[in-house]
């Protein structure tokens with residue numbers, strides 16, 4: 001992302017989540033006048049864990065966030081898959097441990113968001129991060145876009161602001177997307193309910209690795225998320241439990257607190273000599289229910305001076321730990337486009353050209369469980385004679401599945417090494 005590109009634009013971003021804030025930092029660095037409008041009045045450290053994969057970590061490091069991320073996160077060492085009886089299926093090194101030029105980070109998503117909020121405030125100035133402003137409408141002509149906001153807590157207008165560009169990074173329930181696609185309706189429910197929590201415990205495995213276990217009918221995803229607990233020799237462990245549930249997404253409360261009683265019986269005997277999953281679930285104070293959903297890919301994000309970015313553009317199922325990482329790649333693409341083209345309408349078209357198809361393919365791949373589909377392969381093929389480690393699916397097939405997903409998502413090692421080489425060459429030339 002060049003710091004010296006010539007066109008300078010006035011840009012509004014609706015949404016101060018992970019992708020809106022990253023985009024703000026990146027566009028500001030390129031010299032644009034950027035203002036972020038966030039719906040909530042007081043951003044707080046909410047949520048549980050998130051993984052940032054090396055392709056998006058590259059972007060964040062380039063924005064000067066490496067030190068803050070290293071304080072907050074674990075550099076994830078390994079990813080393993082197990083069947084429901086704790087027998088290993090596959091394991092692979094991740095991030096730096098796999099020889100990539102950038103790490104994979106596992107961290108608390110609220111801490112990530114606040115880290116980005118602080119960085120954006122330091123760079124843009126606090127006046128450029130405006131809270132209590134919920135985007136509700138916009139209009140545009142060939143000179144400018146005018147975006148209108150309300151204070152969601154009162155319903156009162158909080159103002160209308162004019163700019164060259166409006167970027168809607170306003171998440172799964174994007175207001176801008178709804179304005180462009182009023183017939184779209186609620187997110188597409190996968191048929192799977194997720195329960196999520198984070199709890200401080202003794203470290204498991206090497207204290208820096210994640211695992212997934214089970215199959216399509218019951219699955220667990222567990223990883224430590226670093227921070228002060230890790231520095232004290234403990235682990236803040238993020239967990240997700242997943243199983244099929246009939247659910248009417250029209251009545252969804254997307255932040256509902258839940259009790260482990262709703263699902264723990266399905267995992268009753270998932271107790272292995274290195275982790276006790278029922279105990280992990282039930283010792284968590286607060287857990288949240290989330291109907292796993294995505295959005296159908298669109299054929300257009302950019303409409304004149306307004307575009308969608310992050311989950312607003314391409315909310316995908318979380319298989320593959322990739323949604324936010326893809327949004328961070330959007331941020332790089334839109335920065336490059338707006339830095340290269342004087343005409344903002346063409347720039348937003350180029351951004352869409354660069355990102356839409358790639359994220360659409362990934363959204364559809366995640367509907368087939370992404371890299372986690374190998375769990376069900378074992379469930380389907382194992383006759384119960386695999387002891388110690390599964391041999392029912394050849395390691396070559398598992399390796400191929402893992403690599404194919406990385407290539408599709410853009411974080412295969414060959415691509416990352418090539419990007420690192422280009423980066424070094426550019427640094428040498430400047």
Ligand SMILES: Cc1cc2nc3c(=O)[nH]c(=O)nc-3n(C[C@H](O)[C@H](O)[C@H](O)COP(=O)(O)OP(=O)(O)OC[C@H]3O[C@@H](n4cnc5c(N)ncnc54)[C@H](O)[C@@H]3O)c2cc1C
Nearest residue numbers: 015017018019039051134135171310311321322323324325
């Ligand atoms: C269970 C689960 C696990 C996941 N794990 C991973 C993972 O490991 N790795 C990964 O990369 N991704 C993961 N994801 C996906 C990731 O959480 C999302 O892709 C990411 O949070 C999207 O960021 P965003 O900034 O686009 O949207 P959001 O995080 O939703 O942020 C949107 C922001 O906009 C604000 N807002 C909303 N409406 C308006 C409005 N009208 N006007 C102004 N502001 C508004 C909101 O308050 C919020 O701050 C996971 C998702 C789930 C559900």
